[in-house]
Amino acid sequence: MDDGSKHGKGLHLNVYAFSTEDVNRLINTLKNKFGLKCSIHLKGNKPSPGGSHLRVCTSSARIYIWAESMDNLRYLVKPYMCSSMCYKID
Numbered sequence: 001m002d003d004g005s006k007h008g009k010g011l012h013l014n015v016y017a018f019s020t021e022d023v024n025r026l027i028n029t030l031k032n033k034f035g036l037k038c039s040i041h042l043k044g045n046k047p048s049p050g051g052s053h054l055r056v057c058t059s060s061a062r063i064y065i066w067a068e069s070m071d072n073l074r075y076l077v078k079p080y081m082c083s084s085m086c087y088k089i090d
Helices: 020-032 067-080 083-088
Strands: 004-007 010-014 038-042 061-065
Touching: 010 067, 020 038, 020 061, 061 067
Parallel strands: none
Antiparallel strands: 004 010, 010 061, 038 061
């Protein structure tokens, strides 16, 4: 529950140890199953080359949940979060 942080009005999920295949699978699930707008950011807050989530250097990859999806994310996860961690999505 502690492997992410606010970034502007959105959220970063740190996936540094995930394989490229797993990062892509997670991105597709967040988009297709939960309707979250998300993309890959590389360490240093730079988007992935070409904006494609298929070209990921997993040692520096983070998933960014866009601000426009934060209300949906809150609705989905807040009931399962420890209250001490809710500041990360508020």
